[in-house]
Amino acid sequence: MKTVGRKASINSQEIISAALNLVGPHRSISSLSLREVTREAGIAPNSFYRHFKDVEALNIAIIELAGKHLRTIIRDARTLIINERSVVRVSVECFFSEMSKPGSTLPILLREGTVGSGDFQDAIKKQLDFFAHELQTDLEKANAISKRYQTDETLVVAKAVTQLVFAMGGIALNSPESDLKKTTEETVLMVKFILKGASSAKTE
């Protein structure tokens, strides 16, 4: 803890908020310039360096924040699941609903995974991997109750579901609001296909 020197008039979180103000359906985080962000934050360009090494460091911090949000959303979705049969529907609907809320950080994770620097891409991949891993443990828990999936296939199943949900989420974001329900239903069906396919084919 620092005890001497001028107090900071702005913190990293506020700079992140300023950056988030600038992103939108057609504005990606990795295209933000340092000066744009400082303008939005109301500070001088050079003040940025007091908080982040460069814009890439800011972008990675934002991804990690979005990852945190993702995790709380997952946790909340779990509390909504009443019976085992509705787990897919409730989870997907919760995901799509949260994603569509104005100001949500989820779209960042969905849209920006494939462009930008290596470290940036790795940061996003880390969050997706977390999501897939979380899903895998769920599948293994289900497997412990009644054997459904081949043990060495749970990770592939989890990855497939993750990729599909994120891809369909990206589509929903680029589609008119009126298509949201339809896209959600399609995604529910797709996930069910994967789970059913993996459970019915315990051996090749």
Next chain:
Amino acid sequence: MKTVGRKASINSQEIISAALNLVGPHRSISSLSLREVTREAGIAPNSFYRHFKDVEALNIAIIELAGKHLRTIIRDARTLIINERSVVRVSVECFFSEMSKPGSTLPILLREGTVGSGDFQDAIKKQLDFFAHELQTDLEKANAISKRYQTDETLVVAKAVTQLVFAMGGIALNSPESDLKKTTEETVLMVKFILKGASSAKTE
């Protein structure tokens, strides 16, 4: 046909080639600047306007070219399919193999679908939709021989396979070459899950 005036020293195709020279694993097409492209093409910046309205028009032309390549790849893959049982494996392996060839335009379709202007995104979506539609007719043909999928679900199945293959392709592109085989195998398995899931669950 023009009969009078100075002959063009460069054509649109050559400008497209110059742009393709600049894209790579960490350089997206939508981040190219007009001047970069003209520099690579060996022409003056303003000469660009003789061939394209702006960089977005160039990007869309590139997407359409990549779409053409995609279609020939699909067509070629079909000729490789010897028996019905190997259709998934052969198709996925062909796709991943073509995608990994140096200078392939497929990575552009995989990576850039989620950023850029509206028209640009629409252009990519059009190519993915084509792919999905092609796949749907294949499923319907298979259905005609022996009923496997619910008739109103073939499009969803095709969409799911498309999104999954493209998403996994994107992952493969951002992973070390040594992981390519593993990712390909995973994708084959995932697609089989979807098809099996959709065929085993003819009614909900």
Next chain:
DNA sequence: CACATTAATATACAAGTGTATACCAATGTG
């Protein structure tokens, strides 16, 4: 050979970028 027509270039400008250097402002400590 003019001449219209088309392509390409040269020059220039305003705007934006990242960042280096230097300086000012505020704060707790001795």
Next chain:
DNA sequence: CACATTGGTATACACTTGTATATTAATGTG
């Protein structure tokens, strides 16, 4: 109260960008 320490700003510089305007180069036609 000095003073070191830290945060913030001002100014400046070298670049890059898109594009407007004007000019030059090459070509077929009359």
